[in-house]
Amino acid sequence: MQDILINWTPQETRVAVIENGAVQDLYIERALERGLVGNIYAGRVARVLPGMQSAFIDIGLERAAFLHVADVILNGNGRSDNGAPAVPIERLVFEGQTLTVQVIKDPIGSKGARVSTQVSIAGRLLVFLPHDNHIGISQKIGSQELREQLRARMNQLVQLPDGTTPAGGFILRTNAEDATDAELADDIAYLRKTWAAIRERGFKAPPGSLLYQDLSLVERVLRDLSNDLTQAIRVDSRIQYEALLAFGEVFTPRAVKKLSHYEGERPIFDLYNIDDEIARALARRVDLKSGGYLIIDQTEALTTVDVNTGGFVGTRNFDDTIFKTNLEATQAIARQLRLRNLGGIIIIDFIDMSREEHQAAVLAELRKQLARDRTRITVSGFTNLGLVEMTRKRTRESLAHMLCEPCPTCEAKGQVKTARSVCYDILREILREARQFNPKEFRIIAAPAVVEMLLDEENQHLAGLSDFIGKPISLQAEPTGSPEAYDIVLL
Structure with a gap:
């Protein structure tokens, strides 16, 4: 059996899956780091460029999105059998036209997002293709016999009770290989409800409106993480608890009864020392x-x-x-x-x-x-x-x-030179510079541990070098941030 704990703040969501009293999985999502890929917008064609076989689409962002003819599929028009565009873009779209588009690449630098009219919505086990009608199977799923069995099961599951099959196709994801019919049916229902809600918003929303955003981590707990082994899902935010209730009642009704609002005095992650587990996992x-x-x-x-x-x-x-x-x-x-x-x-x-x-x-x-x-x-x-x-x-x-990020001290090497190694680097560098320059004095500015070693254990070598080059060498200790950093000043 497993428990799922959700720690929510406006800037960050953290989810821990607990089994047998120990953390087994951790998921973290930060609000400022969520991309646009997967978002669906009501777009308006701002400009058609026949020479580039592309168009700019206003989706309500700072920069217009880019739509190439290869990503346009309208009323059956799209690519020919050899993969080339079957119809030029000026015959597929026109300025001022409203299109439902999905972001397939985030904006980079001065470039806007790249979008496609071929919408796909990912579920737990399946990907729904509203504008396609075939049943696809992930290439990573087993033998040809197993693939045909899965395709046959899906053809039965997508039918309505009256024997008809609604528009839209599905691709079975790799993790659907061992799924039961009930699990697949739940995913089919969830994806069809999601697309129906998107279409309804699309009819009412003005161009430039966001119609669908890929689920947040909190919502994916109900869709992807909750299963028959889950006995409780606890969230420490009243706002998120109520939002999850509303979401679950529509899309994942079987998971709603496991949901509860955690109101304890201790932070929810303290129940299983999860912050300590995170520290150990680093x-x-x-x-x-x-x-x-x-x-x-x-x-x-x-x-x-x-x-x-x-x-x-x-x-x-x-x-x-x-x-x-x-x-x-x-x-x-x-x-x-x-x-x-x-x-x-x-x-x-x-x-x-x-x-x-x-x-x-x-x-x-x-x-x-x-x-x-x-x-x-x-x-x-x-x-x-x-x-x-x-x-x-x-x-x-x-x-x-x-x-985490790379250590600025060791530059992600995971180690730094010893103080003695840095001392010898400095002595070699002074000798090199003494052959090129003729200052009155050399001053070494280095980390305190390096200066201390030059004054103590390496004092004889420092004095011998000073005699050899005929110049005085002075020392100045400064915290450098890196024990390997040093500077040699010519006075």
Whole structure:
């Protein structure tokens, strides 16, 4: 069973999914960082450019949006069989015309948003295409036989009780592979209601009006996160609670009965020390209960997870100690991938196991723990070097990328030079400059720890350099922000 806690403020929404008393998933959304992609507007054609086969559309923003002929689908007109525009844009749209358009690319710099008339609305399991009538299946879904089975089920589910099929097509998303008919039917109903509401607003709203904005994180809790295992959804904002009630009664009625307003004196995230969990999820080291630990390093290309025994010595032989540590690590790794939302290529370096049955058991346990993840995962097994290779689909920014920025001191290297290394850099630089310039004196301005070392342990080398170049060298300690930063002033 799981509980979902929602901490809401005007600037930020945070959602935690709790299972067995521990945080399993974290979601964060900031008001100022929400983009426009997915928004649907009542647009007005401001200008048609036949030479560029495009048009500028006024959607109520500071800059007009850009519509290319390849993104225009009206009354069946659009691309030909070879992918080229079947009809020129001047025959598809005209100045002053009202169009329902969807943003497919955010504004960048001086360029306006890019829009399309081919509207799509994403649900939990499906994507609804109001202007299309076919049933599509994600390319990542299994075998051809499974794809045909899903298509046949969808053809039955989209029909109304009288046997007719309303306009509009659907694409099954990757996570619909194991969905039940009831779950698919709920998503179909939700998406059709959403499109009906958009059309109704479109008939009444003036050009430049926002007709639909992709759901906020709070609303996606009801649509995407709530399931049969959810026993309670608690939100600490009365305003958001009432808004969720209204939203849920229309679109997700089964989730409404689980919703409640949290009125406790303690902050809602304090109930499970979630802020401490967030802090731990930003650290490299993750301690295991046995005394072992993980080291997690996230780079641009991939994420590595190193498993270590630490202080765990076990009660039997060393092989059993390693095996138990690796088994315990599988649960922690699966949880950390979700908490940190780590995606892309992931390499796990378990402690080397000499017995093949131990390797097989650890791999089976890892797959079991990863099966709880909502995100698509592929595990390739152990390589010849004893590493486990896996991939986890990127769905949003990782927790570290959302909450942190590169360290200005180490410039994201994760380490800085020692004071002694900086001292030797300075001595080499003075020697280099002494060959080019002839000042009366060299003055070193550096971090206090560097100056202290030059005055103490490296004093003999500093004095020897001064004698060699025949110039005095003075020192000035200043907090530089970075222990590696220094300046050499010629006096």
